[in-house]
Amino acid sequence: MCDYSLHGLPNRLAREGEELLAHRFCTGAMGLASPAELCRAVHSEKGERHGFWSAIKAAILPAALADAPAVCIPPGARLRLTGIPVGLQRDLDVGPDEIVTFTQTSVMANAYHDAVRFANGRQALLQFLKEGQRVRVLSLGSTEDEYVTKEALLWG
Numbered sequence: 001m002c003d004y005s006l007h008g009l010p011n012r013l014a015r016e017g018e019e020l021l022a023h024r025f026c027t028g029a030m031g032l033a034s035p036a037e038l039c040r041a042v043h044s045e046k047g048e049r050h051g052f053w054s055a056i057k058a059a060i061l062p063a064a065l066a067d068a069p070a071v072c073i074p075p076g077a078r079l080r081l082t083g084i085p086v087g088l089q090r091d092l093d094v095g096p097d098e099i100v101t102f103t104q105t106s107v108m109a110n111a112y113h114d115a116v117r118f119a120n121g122r123q124a125l126l127q128f129l130k131e132g133q134r135v136r137v138l139s140l141g142s143t144e145d146e147y148v149t150k151e152a153l154l155w156g
């Protein structure tokens with residue numbers, strides 16, 4: 001649902017129809033975040049005051065970066081990726097826009113496991129997405145019939 005490297009961050013479950021972005025969090029891991037929540041996090045960080053004691057504290061303690069919550073996706077959710085980078089298109093034999101299924105590659109601790117599976121069966125870890133990559137949540141868990149119906153609605 002959310003890679004191990006995002007568990008220390010605030011997080012929430014995705015909502016159907018929501019537009020998300022691939023975002024590199026302060027942990028260094030790539031995950032998904034809401035553009036509106038990213039914008040709020042940036043503005044709240046800019047509004048902070050940095051006085052003498054804040055500077056001393058920052059010199060002694062590691063910085064706690066303000067970040068938007070990681071948006072967790074359940075396995076089996078259907079997503080639409082848009083603007084897939086050319087290199088990834090070539091490596092995975094996919095187009096610039098694809099409907100994918102969110103999956104987990106393993107359950108091992110301390111390993112990236114969140115991935116997307118394309119219609120051709122190929123998979124890519126979220127870590128390989130380009131920062132800023134657009135992701136739309138089509139459904140949080142679907143059957144094949146539901147997927148076919150939604151895809152038909154999307155593509156006419």
